[in-house]
Amino acid sequence: MQITSHAGLLDLSGKVAIVTGGAAGIGFGIAYRLAEAGARVVIAGRRLEEAQKTAEELIAKGWEATGASTDVSKEDEVQELVKDVLDQYGHIDILVNNAGIFPFNPLASMTSADFDKVIATNLRGVFLMTKYVSEEMKKRGQGGKIINITSIDSLHPSSVGLAHYDASKHGVFGFMKNVALELAKDNITVTSVAPGGILTPGVVSMQSGGKQNTTERFPEYQKMDVPMGRMGVPDDIGKVVLFLASDMSSYMTGVQIVVDGGYLLN
Numbered sequence: 001m002q003i004t005s006h007a008g009l010l011d012l013s014g015k016v017a018i019v020t021g022g023a024a025g026i027g028f029g030i031a032y033r034l035a036e037a038g039a040r041v042v043i044a045g046r047r048l049e050e051a052q053k054t055a056e057e058l059i060a061k062g063w064e065a066t067g068a069s070t071d072v073s074k075e076d077e078v079q080e081l082v083k084d085v086l087d088q089y090g091h092i093d094i095l096v097n098n099a100g101i102f103p104f105n106p107l108a109s110m111t112s113a114d115f116d117k118v119i120a121t122n123l124r125g126v127f128l129m130t131k132y133v134s135e136e137m138k139k140r141g142q143g144g145k146i147i148n149i150t151s152i153d154s155l156h157p158s159s160v161g162l163a164h165y166d167a168s169k170h171g172v173f174g175f176m177k178n179v180a181l182e183l184a185k186d187n188i189t190v191t192s193v194a195p196g197g198i199l200t201p202g203v204v205s206m207q208s209g210g211k212q213n214t215t216e217r218f219p220e221y222q223k224m225d226v227p228m229g230r231m232g233v234p235d236d237i238g239k240v241v242l243f244l245a246s247d248m249s250s251y252m253t254g255v256q257i258v259v260d261g262g263y264l265l266n
């Protein structure tokens with residue numbers, strides 16, 4: 001049996017990766033690690049300017065990245081993204097379904113439109129991206145890696161007011177397992193990472209009731225009841241996604257890795 005060095009296993013040179021919601025927060029942590037490992041990273045976000053600005057930060061480090069404007073809940077925009085990436089790079093090897101929203105909203109005040117909006121981004125978005133990207137991976141016949149960013153809420157609720165969110169993330173967990181089964185014969189693996197509390201602009205905005213969206217000077221949110229004594233940072237997730245996107249995880253599919261500093265042990 002031939003053994004590849006660990007550096008070789010983690011080398012993503014020549015691979016093309018799409019990271020949805022990659023302009024900020026966890027998505028940026030993921031885009032950073034994939035680009036550093038040599039992948040050409042397409043940062044797909046709702047706002048083109050933000051996605052391009054983030055891509056430029058990676059390019060400034062000597063890595064390859066592009067920004068693209070895509071709302072993952074919209075089928076025509078997802079199809080256009082896939083076509084544009086193929087026109088630009090010719091193939092897609094890695095998809096990270098990271099885009100997600102988590103607006104706090106107790107059931108008593110939640111409307112059906114509020115519910116649908118969260119499901120549309122967090123679950124339908126994963127379905128659409130997975131469907132159109134996996135079709136291209138199958139046509140090419142060289143396998144692929146699809147990684148979903150779920151949440152510890154895919155297993156256990158973290159707070160009241162996130163019933164729509166928890167439904168979406170449980171949904172992605174189930175979707176992952178079925179699709180992993182369908183795509184295994186094409187050597188396309190489908191896995192998930194379930195983060196606990198990670199300090200990101202989205203979390204700060206939710207916890208401050210929309211008053212703040214920068215993670216600077218926000219120490220009070222570091223005090224969550226985490227056995228490891230700190231909230232996570234985007235790179236805690238980026239490193240695990242790199243593992244799942246690389247040949248280090250060659251025999252893994254249909255599984256989810258919890259990255260929560262031990263939070264679920266409580």
Ligand SMILES: NC(=O)c1ccc[n+]([C@@H]2O[C@H](COP(=O)([O-])OP(=O)(O)OC[C@H]3O[C@@H](n4cnc5c(N)ncnc54)[C@H](O)[C@@H]3O)[C@@H](O)[C@H]2O)c1
Binds near residue numbers: 072098125197200
């Ligand atoms: N931060 C945490 O504590 C935490 C914990 C568990 C899971 N997660 C999950 O991690 C992912 C990223 O979370 P984050 O904290 O970095 O959030 P964030 O709000 O800081 O960043 C999310 C990014 O996704 C983009 N986005 C939102 N809706 C989109 C859409 N329809 N199409 C394309 N892009 C869209 C946003 O513009 C933003 O760039 C989400 O799926 C979230 O549910 C986060």
